[in-house]
Amino acid sequence: MRTTYNQVAGQSVERLAALSDGVFAVAMTLLVLDLHAPAVEAIHSEQGLCNALQAMGPRRLMFAMSFLTLGIFRVG
Numbered sequence: 001m002r003t004t005y006n007q008v009a010g011q012s013v014e015r016l017a018a019l020s021d022g023v024f025a026v027a028m029t030l031l032v033l034d035l036h037a038p039a040v041e042a043i044h045s046e047q048g049l050c051n052a053l054q055a056m057g058p059r060r061l062m063f064a065m066s067f068l069t070l071g072i073f074r075v076g
Contacts, residue, residue, distance in 0.1 A: 024074040031066055035059075 038052035 021074070024070055027070055028067060031063060031070070035063060 038049070038056065043049050043052055
């Protein structure tokens, strides 16, 4: 008769899955909290808004790549 680790330890894989879900949720939340909108005082026209959003382009790209990487690891 073969026994598995889960039977010996009295634990299930669902607890580990719940822990990893929590860790990924915290990591993704911290990524979102680091996003900031452009300063309202510096924007006086639609063109100014477009320029401010373009200036944030590299930061938004890094956010998207990090978020997608975390999502891939979480699904895997």
